[in-house]
Amino acid sequence: MAAKTTYKKVAIVFRPDKADALKYALKTCEWLKKKKLQVYSHPKQTIKGAKKLKSSDLKFMDLYIVLGGDGTYLEAVRLIDKHKTPILGVNLGSLGFLTEIRIENLFESIENVLKNKMEARPRSLLQVKVKRGTKTVLSENALNDIVIERGDMSQLINLNIEHNKQLVSPLKADGVIISTPTGSTAYNLAAGGPILFPYLDAFVVTPIAPHSLTTRPIIFPSTANLSFKLNNTKHRALLTIDGKMALKLTSKDRVQVCTSQFTHHVLREPDHNYFDLLREKLKFGQRD
Numbered sequence: 260m261a262a263k264t265t266y267k268k269v270a271i272v273f274r275p276d277k278a279d280a281l282k283y284a285l286k287t288c289e290w291l292k293k294k295k296l297q298v299y300s301h302p303k304q305t306i307k308g309a310k311k312l313k314s315s316d317l318k319f320m321d322l323y324i325v326l327g328g329d330g331t332y333l334e335a336v337r338l339i340d341k342h343k344t345p346i347l348g349v350n351l352g353s354l355g356f357l358t359e360i361r362i363e364n365l366f367e368s369i370e371n372v373l374k375n376k377m378e379a380r381p382r383s384l385l386q387v388k389v390k391r392g393t394k395t396v397l398s399e400n401a402l403n404d405i406v407i408e409r410g411d412m413s414q415l416i417n418l419n420i421e422h423n424k425q426l427v428s429p430l431k432a433d434g435v436i437i438s439t440p441t442g443s444t445a446y447n448l449a450a451g452g453p454i455l456f457p458y459l460d461a462f463v464v465t466p467i468a469p470h471s472l473t474t475r476p477i478i479f480p481s482t483a484n485l486s487f488k489l490n491n492t493k494h495r496a497l498l499t500i501d502g503k504m505a506l507k508l509t510s511k512d513r514v515q516v517c518t519s520q521f522t523h524h525v526l527r528e529p530d531h532n533y534f535d536l537l538r539e540k541l542k543f544g545q546r547d
Contacts, residue, residue, distance in 0.1 A: 274327025384519035403442030408434030
């Protein structure tokens with residue numbers, strides 16, 4: 260049996276462009292303080308009664324509560340970085356794969372967390388490094404996906420994809436998505452990639468609008484080490500990590516991707532059914 264958590268410090272991250280998100284953040288802060296918990300806010304957000312998080316506080320947090328959509332959830336993941344603090348995602352957006360809790364169940368769900376009635380389920384992360392010569396110019400983790408795309412270039416980009424230093428194939432396309440099982444229902448799915456079960460030890464590489472009809476998504480084991488490099492010295496590309504633009508790439512850069520040594524923990528009800536979520540959010544298996 261997993262050890263029970265005693266919750267003392269809770270951080271709230273809310274969607275800043277949604278009017279009622281701050282309202283619920285204030286109510287949540289007040290509710291938590293009545294429970295004698297210490298409440299913190301995102302460093303760039305203000306919640307009356309909450310302390311702003313500092314980098315030195317991150318390792319002491321017991322719980323993050325996200326009020327928003329999946330984009331807000333991913334912002335919280337970036338904030339947590341390499342720490343294993345679980346997140347309770349409450350949906351104030353539209354789709355809400357990661358922010359699954361309904362707003363009307365907000366306080367009931369938090370109560371269940373505090374009583375250890377929810378499970379912290381691990382999700383794999385991807386690690387991406389960009390090498391420019393011998394120098395590492397970027398090193399980050401992604402919960403959803405890593406995307407290399409042509410941006411505002413009028414031409415397709417030419418990439419070489421390598422697996423464990425062996426050529427997989429050259430790729431001529433608008434770009435490529437490297438997705439975790441968690442992110443497989445996001446951009447990957449829209450680009451024609453497969454849905455991966457969230458606890459699968461694998462990740463998927465999906466081309467974006469490839470020039471060749473024979474170019475298809477490939478699923479790699481979690482032990483794989485991939486690298487991506489532009490072939491044309493005149494081409495430029497954009498690297499995005501979990502939907503956030505991270506770097507402009509040239510042919511001098513090599514993008515290296517592998518499964519991260521760190522994991523993320525998402526809070527779910529013990530009887531949570533992933534396929535219920537697919538049917539609800541994506542109308543999976545439904546016929547007109």
